[in-house]
Amino acid sequence: MSEAVISGNYAQSYAAKLARVHVVSAYPITPQTSIVEKIADFVASGELPAQYVKVESEHSALQVCISAAALGARTYTATSSQGLLLMHELLHWAAGARAPIVMGVVNRAVAPPWSLMTDHTDSISQRDTGWIQFYPESNQEVLDTTLIAFRLAEHPDVRLPVMVTEDAFFLSHTVERVDIPSPACVDAFLPSRSREGAVRLGARGRLGSFTGPDLYMEFRYTVARAMDRARGVLEDVEAAYERATGRHHGGALPTYRVDDADAVLVTMGTATSTARAAIDAMRARGKKVGLAKLRVFRPFPAREVAELASRVDRIGVLDRSFTFGAAGAAFTEIAAAAHDAASKPILRDYIAGLGGRDLAPSDLDGIVSRLLKADASGIEWYGLKRRRAEVSSWPA
Amino acid sequence: MARLTIPAEEYLRAGHSACPGCAATLVMRYLLKGLGPRVLLTVPASCWTVIATPFPTTALDVPMVDCAFEATGASMSGLRAAADALGLADAIVVGFAGDGGTSDIGLQALSGMLERRTDGIYVMYDNEAYMNTGIQRSGSTPQAAWTTTTPVAAGSRGKAEPKKDIMGIVDAHRPAYAATVNVAFPEDFVKKVETARERSGPRFLHALSPCPPGWRFPPEKTIALGRLATDTNLFPLYEVDEGRCRITRKLGRARPVQEYLEAQGRFSHLTPEETRSIQADVDARWARLLAREAQS
Numbered sequence: 001m002s003e004a005v006i007s008g009n010y011a012q013s014y015a016a017k018l019a020r021v022h023v024v025s026a027y028p029i030t031p032q033t034s035i036v037e038k039i040a041d042f043v044a045s046g047e048l049p050a051q052y053v054k055v056e057s058e059h060s061a062l063q064v065c066i067s068a069a070a071l072g073a074r075t076y077t078a079t080s081s082q083g084l085l086l087m088h089e090l091l092h093w094a095a096g097a098r099a100p101i102v103m104g105v106v107n108r109a110v111a112p113p114w115s116l117m118t119d120h121t122d123s124i125s126q127r128d129t130g131w132i133q134f135y136p137e138s139n140q141e142v143l144d145t146t147l148i149a150f151r152l153a154e155h156p157d158v159r160l161p162v163m164v165t166e167d168a169f170f171l172s173h174t175v176e177r178v179d180i181p182s183p184a185c186v187d188a189f190l191p192s193r194s195r196e197g198a199v200r201l202g203a204r205g206r207l208g209s210f211t212g213p214d215l216y217m218e219f220r221y222t223v224a225r226a227m228d229r230a231r232g233v234l235e236d237v238e239a240a241y242e243r244a245t246g247r248h249h250g251g252a253l254p255t256y257r258v259d260d261a262d263a264v265l266v267t268m269g270t271a272t273s274t275a276r277a278a279i280d281a282m283r284a285r286g287k288k289v290g291l292a293k294l295r296v297f298r299p300f301p302a303r304e305v306a307e308l309a310s311r312v313d314r315i316g317v318l319d320r321s322f323t324f325g326a327a328g329a330a331f332t333e334i335a336a337a338a339h340d341a342a343s344k345p346i347l348r349d350y351i352a353g354l355g356g357r358d359l360a361p362s363d364l365d366g367i368v369s370r371l372l373k374a375d376a377s378g379i380e381w382y383g384l385k386r387r388r389a390e391v392s393s394w395p396a
Numbered sequence: 397m398a399r400l401t402i403p404a405e406e407y408l409r410a411g412h413s414a415c416p417g418c419a420a421t422l423v424m425r426y427l428l429k430g431l432g433p434r435v436l437l438t439v440p441a442s443c444w445t446v447i448a449t450p451f452p453t454t455a456l457d458v459p460m461v462d463c464a465f466e467a468t469g470a471s472m473s474g475l476r477a478a479a480d481a482l483g484l485a486d487a488i489v490v491g492f493a494g495d496g497g498t499s500d501i502g503l504q505a506l507s508g509m510l511e512r513r514t515d516g517i518y519v520m521y522d523n524e525a526y527m528n529t530g531i532q533r534s535g536s537t538p539q540a541a542w543t544t545t546t547p548v549a550a551g552s553r554g555k556a557e558p559k560k561d562i563m564g565i566v567d568a569h570r571p572a573y574a575a576t577v578n579v580a581f582p583e584d585f586v587k588k589v590e591t592a593r594e595r596s597g598p599r600f601l602h603a604l605s606p607c608p609p610g611w612r613f614p615p616e617k618t619i620a621l622g623r624l625a626t627d628t629n630l631f632p633l634y635e636v637d638e639g640r641c642r643i644t645r646k647l648g649r650a651r652p653v654q655e656y657l658e659a660q661g662r663f664s665h666l667t668p669e670e671t672r673s674i675q676a677d678v679d680a681r682w683a684r685l686l687a688r689e690a691q692s
Contacts, residue, residue, distance in 0.1 A: 056508035060470030067474030208462020
């Protein structure tokens with residue numbers, strides 16, 4: 001174990017190195033670049049004896065990982081925003097080919113208009129591709145979750161790709177103190193990948209293939225079952241990681257001060273840390289409020305959400321993206337899961353912090369205060385500028 | 397007695413699902429004969445996705461990794477990287493894609509693979525249109541050819557634009573080896589595959605692949621048509637071996653291109669003037685190739 005003061009991006013780079021990945025392939029995009037630059041340094045210096053394939057697009061980056069994984073290699077890539085959207089076809093491919101790729105995704109807004117800042121639209125819009133998705137809130141959690149991701153992805157009951165997201169700049173370019181586990185510690189937690197099921201040189205076989213209506217559904221169902229099994233496997237892997245390092249990040253939906261809460265806010269990523277401080281301040285003022293962090297978006301922790309919904313009168317969801325024509329994606333899923341709750345809480349969706357708009361403690365306080373007063377479910381855009389004086393010119 | 401230069405071993409089994417007379421099947425057969433059993437094959441969306449037969453069967457004795465339509469070059473780089481990382485140094489990485497998957501949608505990934513010097517062999521089997529989807533024009537469809545998206549009608553004389561020069565594009569990347577091959581000349585085909593196998597770095601084979609349903613000719617004429625393509629100088633056989641160009645089949649006098657064109661329904665609308673124009677283009681390209689050979 002060693003301590004370092006590093007960015008969230010470097011936390012990804014160090015995790016990939018500690019995982020002793022065989023193959024890295026990446027294409028640069030702001031704000032992902034320092035992840036792959038640092039890995040290039042590790043490979044160039046010989047610290048990481050990996051094959052680093054520098055490709056001409058994100059689409060190719062993921063195809064490199066998929067084909068390398070087919071042969072049994074441990075693979076890593078990282079991207080963001082438009083790059084992730086370009087990969088979309090291959091995200092489906094990776095899951096369908098059961099390629100246990102780990103990918104860092106720096107959450108960045110989608111154009112137009114161009115923006116480099118935090119927004120979850122990029123990864124949320126990949127939710128149907130069969131990738132496991134994590135939304136950490138600190139650089140330590142990014143590093144730990146990336147290591148956990150490899151073991152989870154490669155588990156024989158799972159064999160699915162995993163993305164570990166980071167909020168742009170809030171994590172990717174902000175440095176924090178991070179405990180970096182020793183190589184021996186990680187080697188014990190994460191042995192080299194088994195090549196069982198991989199394509200074998202010199203043997204007949206086909207990975208991918210094609211099929212008709214007689215079998216296609218069964219292929220899809222195997223992915224669905226693997227995703228379901230990932231819930232339980234994640235619990236085991238996180239317990240093993242805690243034994244190895246002493247750290248545990250609370251599973252798919254860690255909660256904070258929810259026991260007697262009248263209202264609970266659900267957050268993802270870095271907004272969680274700010275919300276935790278806001279909850280403490282409101283608690284100090286006697287408000288019965290709590291927090292739940294949607295740490296894993298796929299597989300969705302529906303059981304945990306239903307349990308939470310059975311215990312509180314009001315659930316607010318902070319969505320840092322919006323599904324046009326519907327609601328925030330986390331809200332939609334939470335509403336569906338809350339349908340199974342014993343009692344029916346009021347559900348409010350707060351669309352906030354898009355394109356990197358700051359979410360200060362006062363904003364979180366404002367959102368939770370509105371939630372406490374809500375008397376009906378609904379969706380609202382929080383902090384939207386509506387008065388002409390607030391903006392120099394309106395979009396049409 | 398002629399020396400038997402084609403290995404007897406078969407890596408493509410009976411029971412594949414190609415159309416009768418399909419040259420793409422022979423391209424794979426001769427390719428694997430020349431390369432042997434240590435091949436890692438990657439194939440994008442193409443006729444060959446189907447020819448290899450559906451899950452859980454395969455017509456091939458070598459492993460095949462399906463990849464996305466536009467990503468063959470990247471898939472090759474991934475297989476090479478993994479093979480090197482996992483100690484499978486003797487693996488021969490082969491990308492096998494159609495003309496649309498190579499010269500249109502897959503051109504970027506091909507360029508990337510060539511530029512980063514991936515150690516592997518890319519084979520483009522050229523049936524000169526999107527045949528698996530029903531004969532739509534590709535960048536590799538020759539000028540004037542009928543396809544379902546370049547009809548022959550009052551305002552249309554087949555494809556208006558000339559065929560994309562994939563060998564020229566590949567050559568600009570300075571590959572370790574590039575060659576044209578034709579199933580009508582199997583000895584030349586296998587010899588070039590064996591040369592490619594001996595080189596390292598990015599290698600490219602452009603294989604003409606006559607397609608009976610797409611080109612509108614009877615399936616028993618595949619080899620005859622392939623032979624005509626080369627013997628009219630329309631599809632010359634040559635190689636560029638570490639920069640040196642060599643034509644591997646030269647006739648004292650080439651056959652008129654009209655013989656090749658009139659054997660196919662896709663050119664049945666051509667006027668004598670259009671045929672002369674194609675002949676002039678073939679002659680000009682042949683002269684350029686001879687000059688290139690003389691310079692190297």
